[in-house]
Amino acid sequence: MSKDFMAAGTELPISVQELCRRFGKKTALDRVTVEVPKGLVFGLVGENGAGKTTLIKHLLGLLKPQSGVVRVFGGDPVREPESVFSRIGYLSENRDLPVWMRVRELIFFTQAFYPDWDSGYAEELRKTFDLDPTAKVKTLSRGQRAQLGLLLALAHRPELLLLDEPSSGLDAVVRRDILGAIIRTVADEGRTVLFSSHLLDEVEYVADHIAFLHEGRLIASGPLSDIKAAHCLFTLHFKQAPAAPPVVPNTISREGGGSEWTFLCEGGHESAHRAAAELGAVIAEEEEPSLEDIFVARVRGRREKMASLREEN
């Protein structure tokens, strides 16, 4: 068995190890390690400025790692851009298309870069999206530009689809087109999607795995169901309102007052019961936290920690 053969069988669509990137004084990515397995929808979440776009630009070879390693299908996107690019479909956040071209011209132009271009599929998508082939890109609406960008990213049936904030600023109809494309892509055996989004509902419906970026650092990553199962959200009811805010181990966020306090904690469902027993309270409510609950609690928790550190100094 040749070494190449082994590599082809086991290569991950995306492997990022200890990636660091600074822009001047600002650290955009701080030792980020992410692996994206084949055949999954991977959601990259984080606030604006968390480093999502910077990470995607490294995957495309548009940025060179200052330290760390970036591999796409086992290859280096900076040194072997052609072989990596032919397997990727990419929709940028700004959907920066040449505005002076007509829709038909841009499709022909893009087709020339991809040997596997599927003209039938491109035409099918053009009709679905109702894009006028003779219209100039300049005259297209925001939503139509997104649809055109999506068509160009999908028509060579890429093994890896990279979408940077695909539905930001779009109406519900175009967002459905985009999410539908993500689902269709991954439903085709062996294809992989990575998309970044700050719309956590969307990510929760569509993603298998997620990575949370916060200020350039990865604060959680893995299967969505594992991340959700590793957290619990519950409300404790006290017969007598505690004198001081009650303390529960591994708390990420605490809200409430008087006799009812709500916690989002690390740990499964048994940690809620343990906390209630120890504090002499009853569990008034317990539910599986949504991705948004977890995200908001973590970001808030970090901010509070930073603020208290600053106060101490």
Next chain:
Amino acid sequence: MRLHLSLRSGVPIYVQLVTQIKQLAASGRLPVGTELPTIRALAEQLLINPNTVARAYRELEQSGIVTSRRGLGTRVTDRGSPLAQRERARILDDRVQALVTEAARLGFSFEDVVELIRKHRGKMLPEQKESVHE
């Protein structure tokens, strides 16, 4: 088949799918033999991950609500089966329990509740009424 998903309910999406399909099957809105959409089609319709749909279908198959065979698709089984009967009984039991608790909390008597149930039965269509004997 119309399903309603929510991320705010605190219930995992695949569980919501399982519960709603069970209810549709038990109530007869998905008659015996009905073919469910393919995993891919339902994922695209609801805009959710295909693996979530696959997990729900597996669970439904394990509890005997549907069977899936290659070439025949995923179909609703005989709802007269003891399991489906039990499921229907359980759904009704849950609802009645919630109703009785709520009525007591709001200070209504047992007779008030029965009276209201009669009133609503009176508003039903004749063919629906047939199945709700006294």
